[in-house]
Amino acid sequence: MASATLRRRRVRVLLVALAATILPAAARAETATQRILADVTLMKSIGAVVAVLLAYAGIFLIERLTGWLSEKVARRYRLLIKQSVPFLKGMILIVTVSYLLDQFLNLTQNNLLALTGTLAVALGFAFKDYVSSIIAGVVSLFEASYRVGDRVRIGDHYGEVVGYGLRSLQLVTPDDNTITIPHNLLWTDSISNANSGKLEAQVATDVYFDHTVDPDLVVDILYQAAYSSQYTQLRLPIVVVMEEHLWGTQYRLRCYPMDARDEFVYRTDLLMRAKRAFAHHDLSYPRPQLALLDPAGSSPAEG
């Protein structure tokens, strides 16, 4: 409630600032070129409304069409299509805003200076976070810290980027929740991107065994589990790394599925294959009670 009151107060201040800046300037203007605001006619108003509606429809169509098309085409082209969405939406916005500015403002050098001053005051008071998000979104487009179709972790949230708006991005988590995250987190938060515009993303699968287990056998089974899984991208490296703990040995299989979207079903498939082979060889699992003595505090459950 307090923040809403504060926001209303800010908007009021903004309007006063706008009036104080624009109206006297307009009143002093002698010629049409000196006025900031151009003449507003009925035709211009209708044109503006039509332009806004067309832009809205265009953005809606782009989102729907690219969303549909990217799921219909082969995987190889899916990300290419998805990544084009922010650029296409940006183009529509730029064209529309340019048209509206041209229709309603006299963009001379002096007017532009006056207008930017006004906007700076307005944005500084009321839309700071909004503009910060927009600028972060544009920066991210070129930095490519995340793109539509990427699998990213921002803060506590992990999922696939499915939407890239003016102010925010949308993530769909493995639990099928859609999370909206403002772009301006880019300034302060670290962003972990699993696939960075590629189809494949590394999947790490951990298994744990007692110290007495033959490591050659475990490593061989893990390699074979990865080679035999139909999801594995065999063109990319497959590696098994080990780590010693007081309670046992941790083996981590690092490999890539052909499609990052398959990461959970892929990990399940790897574990199913490996566990069948482990059971066949009757390998001993670690002793959980020793985890209590581990100074690092990590247990098999935590990895």
Next chain:
Amino acid sequence: MAVPLLHSLHAGLDSWFTRKTSQLADDPLEPLPRERALALGRRIEALDGPAPLQAFVREALGEAIEAWRADPEAANVLVVLGRPVEPITPVIEAVLAEREGPSSGFHTLLPCHRRPADPENTPRMLTAALEGRGASGAAEGEASLLSLPNLDQCFLRCIDGWSGIERLRRVILERRDSFWLLGCSSWAWKFLDHVSQISSYFPAARFLPSLEGSELREWLAPVAEGLELKPETAAVPGGPETAEDAAADRWSQLAELAAGSSRIAAELWLGSLRLAPADDEGGLRQVKPVLPDLPSLTDEDRYLLHSLLIHSTMRRDHLAFGLGLPSHRLQPRIHWLLGEGVIEETAGELAVRPSHYPCLVKELANNNFFTWEA
């Protein structure tokens, strides 16, 4: 990435346009009745392998054996690769049959053409065959030339599924006094290369050559001659001048569409045969061959088809075992693919229909699967 997309789009549009044009042209010709097509298919099955393929294997084998006999350090193995829809075994067997005699001494190590019923026995099958001949390879007085024409039937994509192949690799490298002739599908070879770097040990694998239109015509001649095929239409301005030129064009188109594969060409050729109406002289006509459309595939279908192409032919339970899925989860997709004609089942063995192979390769490559061709 945009260039392959455009190429793919162009090829797709071209193929679609050809099909739609023939559909819209109110074609008076009718497809062959199913019984007649099946009878022709059986006659093609009974044909010997194309002579140019046999000649290629014969020549390559002769050269390799000569080199091995002349230089003990030369490779003691010849690997012949072919597409998974193209059986290599008959070609190799025909070549070996020609060499039969007391001096040739070729012995087929594993005459089995199919994997054993229990999928877990697949790797043991080859290991047992190798161990049956003793750790020292050929027994005294036995032939020192060994063939294994169907390597793709000796492994399964599962844990421990290619241990027999690794054992074979070790035996071949250790026993340099024996010469080995191996036949394998190119997809299986590529898979084995990924999982056990087999081509590092045997780099000189030879791929069966692509057949020209005239060679395909010659191969299918025993079947085509009895059909009294008539030219499809009269000569068009700017087109081939004579009926013979038009027929040569058709065979060249067929060879191009089939990428020189005899089995793909045979299916496309059967599909291009049309029955003329009785009031228009009757008889059979050969029209322009076209590749059949692939139905819209799901990810699950692609994994299934990719596995089938790696193993060439598979029983249903082997397929499920390799994919790590319970058989009942695969059955609906197998039935759907059978119904759509993408795969076929012969004597309990599933395989990709040869005519769908060219489109399927593109489909899988575009979906980030490894293929031999792309």
